[in-house]
Amino acid sequence: MFGGHSAVSISTPSRRAVFSVLGASVVAGLTACTAAEGAETTQGAGTTQGAGTTQGAGTAQRSTPALTPTTAAESPGVPPASASPTPTPTPTKRIRRTFIPDYQLPPIVSGLAPVITKIETKHPVVFLTIDDGNIKTPESIKLMAEYDYPSSLFLTKDTIADNPAFFNAFKAQGSLIENHTVTHNINMVRQWGYQQQLNDMVGMQEYALQHYGRRPTLFRPPGGAYSNVMRQAVADAGMKAIITWEAKANAGKMDYQVGNALRPGDIVLMHFRAEFAADLAAFRAAQLAAGLEVVLLEDFLGVA
Numbered sequence: 600m601f602g603g604h605s606a607v608s609i610s611t612p613s614r615r616a617v618f619s620v621l622g623a624s625v626v627a628g629l630t631a632c633t634a635a636e637g638a639e640t641t642q643g644a645g646t647t648q649g650a651g652t653t654q655g656a657g658t659a660q661r662s663t664p665a666l667t668p669t670t671a672a673e674s675p676g677v678p679p680a681s682a683s684p685t686p687t688p689t690p691t692k693r694i695r696r697t698f699i700p701d702y703q704l705p706p707i708v709s710g711l712a713p714v715i716t717k718i719e720t721k722h723p724v725v726f727l728t729i730d731d732g733n734i735k736t737p738e739s740i741k742l743m744a745e746y747d748y749p750s751s752l753f754l755t756k757d758t759i760a761d762n763p764a765f766f767n768a769f770k771a772q773g774s775l776i777e778n779h780t781v782t783h784n785i786n787m788v789r790q791w792g793y794q795q796q797l798n799d800m801v802g803m804q805e806y807a808l809q810h811y812g813r814r815p816t817l818f819r820p821p822g823g824a825y826s827n828v829m830r831q832a833v834a835d836a837g838m839k840a841i842i843t844w845e846a847k848a849n850a851g852k853m854d855y856q857v858g859n860a861l862r863p864g865d866i867v868l869m870h871f872r873a874e875f876a877a878d879l880a881a882f883r884a885a886q887l888a889a890g891l892e893v894v895l896l897e898d899f900l901g902v903a
């Protein structure tokens with residue numbers, strides 16, 4: 600049920616993974632997001648959860664293997680055959696690996712998008728996510744290219760509107776732009792009702808489509824807090840899941856909510872900040888020490 604590997608022809612030697620069985624730990628789903636970016640607070644998701652939210656974390660009950668072989672469905676440079684109404688303007692080297700997945704993205708149930716905090720997988724993989732987009736430096740482009748890290752970029756319209764083209768370089772390297780709202784209101788769960796939350800999501804959906812040629816499929820709440828109202832809005836905005844985290848690279852070091860090292864399937868939070876290089880160095884050291892390969896979360900979930 601695991602261990603399927605397909606070192607397909609497009610894999611470069613440096614990216615070829617040796618799959619081994621690593622113990623995957625099941626962890627509690629609540630995320631205490633402590634994003635220390637300028638505005639984001641440490642109040643955390645745990646304070647706002649209604650009864651229904653914790654089961655959306657996807658860590659416990661959705662470990663059934665998905666043995667659907669998708670190897671032939673993807674090929675390098677070919678956009679996924681999804682229903683995107685607009686063509687991808689430039690081919691990328693995004694799809695380099697395919698998996699015989701041992702994890703299945705929980706479906707939208709009762710109109711609520713699932714909440715994913717960690718991927719329960721035995722594949723030795725880790726997922727890098729980078730948020731907001733405030734600080735845009737050539738150095739960050741250079742480092743990401745040097746390390747060849749495909750990443751999920753949860754961008755906020757208001758923080759990237761001064762230079763949206765900056766992120767095309769990451770896209771060309773294999774990353775995807777995802778949804779982190781228009782305004783980055785970290786109190787949106789408490790302050791806003793359904794419609795206002797939806798509007799702030801849809802605005803970013805449209806902006807991403809306009810500038811990057813693809814509708815985001817994943818949502819990250821500003822500050823990390825979510826609710827069932829938010830989960831409904833995320834689904835209605837056309838996205839597949841809320842993505843939180845249990846590890847982050849912050850202030851030049853790694854912070855773990857569970858344990859003291861990266862685990863297979865961890866989702867790592869970073870930000871486009873002035874300390875990008877130090878944060879990425881901390882992540883890289885942890886990633887290499889754990890023997891994990893950085894792969895694109897959307898590829899693994901089948902929502903690219």
Ligand SMILES: [Zn+2]
Pocket residue numbers: 636639730731779783820821822
């Ligand atoms: Zn943010």
